[in-house]
Amino acid sequence: MTALQNNTFIKALLKQDTEYTPVWLMRQAGRYLPEYREVRQNAGGFMDLCRNTDFATEVTLQPIDRFNLDAAILFSDILTVPDAMGLGLSFVAGEGPKFAHPVQDEKAVQQLAVPDMEKLSYVFNAVASIKNALNNRVPLIGFSGSPFTLACYMIEGGGSRDFRLVKEMLYRRPDLLHRVLEINANAVTAYLNQQIAAGANAVQIFDTWGGILSDAAFGEFSLQYITKIINGLTKQDANGNQVPVIVFVKGGGLWLEQMAQSGANALGLDWTVNIKDARRRVGDKVALQGNFDPFALFGTGQSIEAEVKRILADYGKGNGHIFNLGHGIHQLTDPERVKDLVNAVHELSRAYH
Amino acid sequence: MTALQNNTFIKALLKQDTEYTPVWLMRQAGRYLPEYREVRQNAGGFMDLCRNTDFATEVTLQPIDRFNLDAAILFSDILTVPDAMGLGLSFVAGEGPKFAHPVQDEKAVQQLAVPDMEKLSYVFNAVASIKNALNNRVPLIGFSGSPFTLACYMIEGGGSRDFRLVKEMLYRRPDLLHRVLEINANAVTAYLNQQIAAGANAVQIFDTWGGILSDAAFGEFSLQYITKIINGLTKQDANGNQVPVIVFVKGGGLWLEQMAQSGANALGLDWTVNIKDARRRVGDKVALQGNFDPFALFGTGQSIEAEVKRILADYGKGNGHIFNLGHGIHQLTDPERVKDLVNAVHELSRAYH
Numbered sequence: 001m002t003a004l005q006n007n008t009f010i011k012a013l014l015k016q017d018t019e020y021t022p023v024w025l026m027r028q029a030g031r032y033l034p035e036y037r038e039v040r041q042n043a044g045g046f047m048d049l050c051r052n053t054d055f056a057t058e059v060t061l062q063p064i065d066r067f068n069l070d071a072a073i074l075f076s077d078i079l080t081v082p083d084a085m086g087l088g089l090s091f092v093a094g095e096g097p098k099f100a101h102p103v104q105d106e107k108a109v110q111q112l113a114v115p116d117m118e119k120l121s122y123v124f125n126a127v128a129s130i131k132n133a134l135n136n137r138v139p140l141i142g143f144s145g146s147p148f149t150l151a152c153y154m155i156e157g158g159g160s161r162d163f164r165l166v167k168e169m170l171y172r173r174p175d176l177l178h179r180v181l182e183i184n185a186n187a188v189t190a191y192l193n194q195q196i197a198a199g200a201n202a203v204q205i206f207d208t209w210g211g212i213l214s215d216a217a218f219g220e221f222s223l224q225y226i227t228k229i230i231n232g233l234t235k236q237d238a239n240g241n242q243v244p245v246i247v248f249v250k251g252g253g254l255w256l257e258q259m260a261q262s263g264a265n266a267l268g269l270d271w272t273v274n275i276k277d278a279r280r281r282v283g284d285k286v287a288l289q290g291n292f293d294p295f296a297l298f299g300t301g302q303s304i305e306a307e308v309k310r311i312l313a314d315y316g317k318g319n320g321h322i323f324n325l326g327h328g329i330h331q332l333t334d335p336e337r338v339k340d341l342v343n344a345v346h347e348l349s350r351a352y353h
Numbered sequence: 354m355t356a357l358q359n360n361t362f363i364k365a366l367l368k369q370d371t372e373y374t375p376v377w378l379m380r381q382a383g384r385y386l387p388e389y390r391e392v393r394q395n396a397g398g399f400m401d402l403c404r405n406t407d408f409a410t411e412v413t414l415q416p417i418d419r420f421n422l423d424a425a426i427l428f429s430d431i432l433t434v435p436d437a438m439g440l441g442l443s444f445v446a447g448e449g450p451k452f453a454h455p456v457q458d459e460k461a462v463q464q465l466a467v468p469d470m471e472k473l474s475y476v477f478n479a480v481a482s483i484k485n486a487l488n489n490r491v492p493l494i495g496f497s498g499s500p501f502t503l504a505c506y507m508i509e510g511g512g513s514r515d516f517r518l519v520k521e522m523l524y525r526r527p528d529l530l531h532r533v534l535e536i537n538a539n540a541v542t543a544y545l546n547q548q549i550a551a552g553a554n555a556v557q558i559f560d561t562w563g564g565i566l567s568d569a570a571f572g573e574f575s576l577q578y579i580t581k582i583i584n585g586l587t588k589q590d591a592n593g594n595q596v597p598v599i600v601f602v603k604g605g606g607l608w609l610e611q612m613a614q615s616g617a618n619a620l621g622l623d624w625t626v627n628i629k630d631a632r633r634r635v636g637d638k639v640a641l642q643g644n645f646d647p648f649a650l651f652g653t654g655q656s657i658e659a660e661v662k663r664i665l666a667d668y669g670k671g672n673g674h675i676f677n678l679g680h681g682i683h684q685l686t687d688p689e690r691v692k693d694l695v696n697a698v699h700e701l702s703r704a705y706h
Binding site: 086162163164167168171172211213214216217218252253254271272273274279293295296298299300307310326330332 | 520567568571607648652653663689
């Protein structure tokens with residue numbers, strides 16, 4: 001295996017010196033790209049796209065070919081794991097994900113088990129295929145949902161406005177929720193380790209819904225299980241290179257100090273956090289990824305440059321910053337504005353390194 | 354005018370000593386109460402209920418009669434102000450509020466003006482009627498939406514999942530958004546002053562959507578205008594009693610230090626904030642209101658008591674805490690659990706005073 005041609009992203013995650021601030025975007029392969037919409041039309045449903053190695057490889061590389069990004073991220077979905085548990089995932093147009101068999105009572109919780117990783121081989125095959133297609137241009141990020149975020153979908157049976165059923169289980173039957181989270185943590189650990197074995201150079205754990213928890217509940221029901229996963233991860237690839245771990249908790253800005261103790265190499269920040277304060281709060285413990293408001297991409301080239309400038313100046317001089325959005329890119333975003341963003345980060349960040 | 358029989362709430366807002374921690378609940382008059390649903394059935398639509406003085410008085414007093422609460426809050430809606438601006442408010446069943454004439458272009462922004470307060474006289478009449486019916490049992494809270502939160506509805510034309518149109522205006526045409534916010538701030542100042550003149554003993558500014566802003570944008574587009582309102586408020590009632598101001602920004606936990614500089618007497622906290630940290634961060638500047646997870650009311654009597662105990666212990670000894678939920682009560686809440694909550698706060702808090 002040859003070395004990565006552009007290793008800036010991995011170096012920044014490990015807080016090593018780089019010449020500029022690397023940038024990638026959450027959901028960078030997606031509906032805002034016309035070339036993605038074209039593939040999607042031929043592929044059928046969303047999960048068909050994830051399950052087909054060629055399609056998954058093609059769409060993962062689309063933003064890499066179009067923009068000067070410093071990392072690729074596996075095209076997949078966080079719900080592959082509960083799907084492999086037999087909960088019956090489907091995507092209803094305009095409604096989002098649905099599970100035919102949500103986990104809503106004691107019996108359903110008792111029947112839940114870590115799935116056979118064989119059922120997820122399509123994901124590991126996609127990782128290997130993408131690695132091959134990337135040909136070491138940039139690193140590849142593997143990912144998973146956090147145990148709590150997966151539990152939200154598994155218990156609600158899909159998305160939710162208020163996650164009342166999850167909260168009800170949390171407050172009435174914390175023992176049941178802990179069992180779900182324990183199983184999810186074991187499943188995610190095996191899942192990410194297989195992505196690493198297949199060639200992922202870094203992994204990100206998405207805790208999209210951790211931010212709905214109370215301050216007291218976040219540690220017990222989300223962060224504890226993220227920490228458990230990180231402890232169980234293979235932290236080196238086949239060549240002895242370190243595989244860094246990123247933890248992103250949307251709405252988790254109040255809990256950065258705790259999250260910095262999780263063993264993660266980097267924390268993702270949403271746009272509500274001041275990155276200067278965040279850096280002061282976490283000290284040298286972790287790198288920081290973020291935190292441009294995805295809706296600021298609906299601004300002008302000029303306003304985008306001003307926002308990039310502000311975030312770079314707030315982070316300040318030195319290593320350990322990976323530029324990203326504070327959440328996934330919106331499907332109505334103009335790809336030309338993404339180009340403005342990536343170029344601004346690359347040009348303006350050199351002064352800080 | 355005779356003095357309030359139970360003045361614990363006002364004293365706590367002013368950080369004076371009290372014998373126990375006062376408690377009220379956001380949206381305490383509402384659909385979770387069977388007696389509310391009955392009145393609602395006879396009243397017609399939601400705005401008809403707000404506009405009818407007798408109905409508004411009756412539902413405001415319902416939770417006061419049922420629970421041992423330390424404050425009443427005017428039954429109304431934050432969208433009365435943009436409605437009075439002529440934007441054509443209606444409530445579509447199952448869909449929430451809609452404006453027939455949203456403010457989406459330069460022309461609509463230019464036409465916007467502070468409404469004649471005469472159009473809102475039904476609100477001030479309700480305040481006077483409720484004051485009379487309360488007969489000084491507990492204080493009455495008046496309220497308004499914040500300029501930014503009102504702008505969200507005015508620009509989107511109703512609720513929104515992502516507030517893309519507001520953000521687009523913010524990043525592309527900040528001048529237009531500033532004009533809307535300036536008008537809203539002037540309107541809200543007049544509106545709250547008239548509520549105070551009609552008898553409100555305290556006022557709360559709800560910034561329900563301030564938390565969607567980036568750290569940089571929050572100060573410029575939301576807090577600046579809240580501060581402007583507070584500067585313009587009559588801070589005494591006709592008898593020379595101080596009328597305290599509460600500012601509640603949902604998702605604003607990262608910005609408490611800035612908010613404590615706004616001139617508010619108290620800050621509302623949602624449930625993601627650790628109230629001990631919050632108290633340390635704001636020091637003696639303001640009282641704190643909150644911050645029980647509304648979904649913890651779906652727990653058991655025992656789990657509710659445990660949560661109350663935790664929050665009281667986290668706040669610790671001394672004055673300046675008003676117990677409340679971290680957001681409005683959910684319509685499926687069992688009123689018996691609310692009784693558990695109120696009783697637990699009153700009993701357990703005496704040890705801290």
